[in-house]
Amino acid sequence: MTPFVNIYRVTLTYRGSPGSAGVLALQDNSLQVERGEFAAVVGPSGCGKSTLMKLVTGLVRPDAGRISVDGKEVTGPVKIVGMAFQNPNMLPWRTVLDNVMLPLEIVQPHRSRLRKEKKAYREKAEALLATVGLGGFGDRYPWQLSGGMQQRVSLCRALIHEPELLMLDEPFGALDAFTREELWCVLRDLWHKLGFTVILVTHDLREATFLADSVHVMSARPGRIVESRKIDLPRPRDIAVTYEPAFTGIVHELRGKIAEVRQQA
């Protein structure tokens, strides 16, 4: 049986202006993620982590190799994914609730149902906001919220159409340390509750270790997964786990691997 997300020996070159060689972003890269698994990809900056996101969501096609999600080869946009980035990318002219509901206006079958069942969808969005601690904030505008709150809204927007796969590109990178740990727990609880599959791209090793079932270390350009490691810390994990020796041990080990990869670059 093939894994839920299967990236198999993928190579991708970004072509620059005609005549220049282009940048080899990924080379012979493979990554497998099981259904319901929380996977984290870590690596030095510029290693093509974000490229990996674009490949899995079908925004970019690989030059060589194969990518499949849920058994189907990715040839175009994959509608069963939700995405969130470091920048919350809110639309300032829409209320929080309308921001969350944006994907429903795009994705079928919600798109055609939205007008008729507006009320039910609004309730659903409000319920989702409540689970991330933003109950009653639906009528505010994004610019009235703090950075951490906006990022929660961004997570809700990524999840409103009930995607099976959540792609996160350094979603907590711009937050302060306390807010970040708070949001780790928000994401952890959402994942426990809804049971989607996650691919989290990050450069924060503690974040990866705390949240993920498996951590994949990527080398610098051209990007390749050079090591995959299972994190078998018991779940549910409390934030206190991050101060235990077992946890710090894993983080240290990953750090060592990254340092090694950076030396080679």
Add this chain to the structure above:
Amino acid sequence: MNGFRNRLIRTADATAPLLFTIALFLIWEVVCQVFKVDPFILPAPSRIIEAMVRYWQPLLRHSFVTLWTTMVGFGLAVVFGVALGLLVGWSRTIYRSLYPVMIGFNTIPKVAVVPILVIWFGIGEVPAIITAFLISFFPVVVNVATGLATMEPELEDVLRALGARKIDIMLKVGIPRTLPYLYGSLKVAITLAFVGTVVSETIAANAGLGYLMVQAGSNFQMSLVFAGLIALAIEGIAMYAVFAVIERKSTRWAFRSSMSAGA
């Protein structure tokens, strides 16, 4: 005590523009009186007001001509400017192919075009409308195109990954986020449109404030020339204010910096 001071500051804040304008005219008046400036060189405000009262009928009539030709030219500029801006912002290829022509076009002094327009359309309102259109068209196009071009690529990725078509992205994100740019450009465009109209009127027209000022000038009625200038300034400020208010009302979210977070 503090409350009183705050109120005083706020009142001063609100009345300052008016006070400054009045002060400017007072200084002008005093300078003219004290240095006995030849009214043919620079008429004192009192003389200008006198001329405005005496010639209020022709002033009003010509002001109206200038106003409507400007508004028609400006209206055309908005319609075509938005259309072309959307087109240019839509695709990089269109943007790249049109840009040099637009820059070149914008560089041409519009005064130089008026004689051509006169040959084509004769003397009258049409050259004025077209000049107003030509001069105010460019800022609208550039701003609409900029609004579309500066769309956050990540947001576009989110929507594209959901299967959004280009038209969806435009309607949901591109066009709404372009509105502040558009309204900003309207304030610039309307003042430029007045410039265009008056330039054309001074060269080839038989009505309008530009025409009135040229006529008054050749009759050595300097106070009437200045009265025409004041009328123009009033029209310009009024239209600018109209579009500033529309901007503020329709894109409130873009002025968020003035509202405190969590309010």
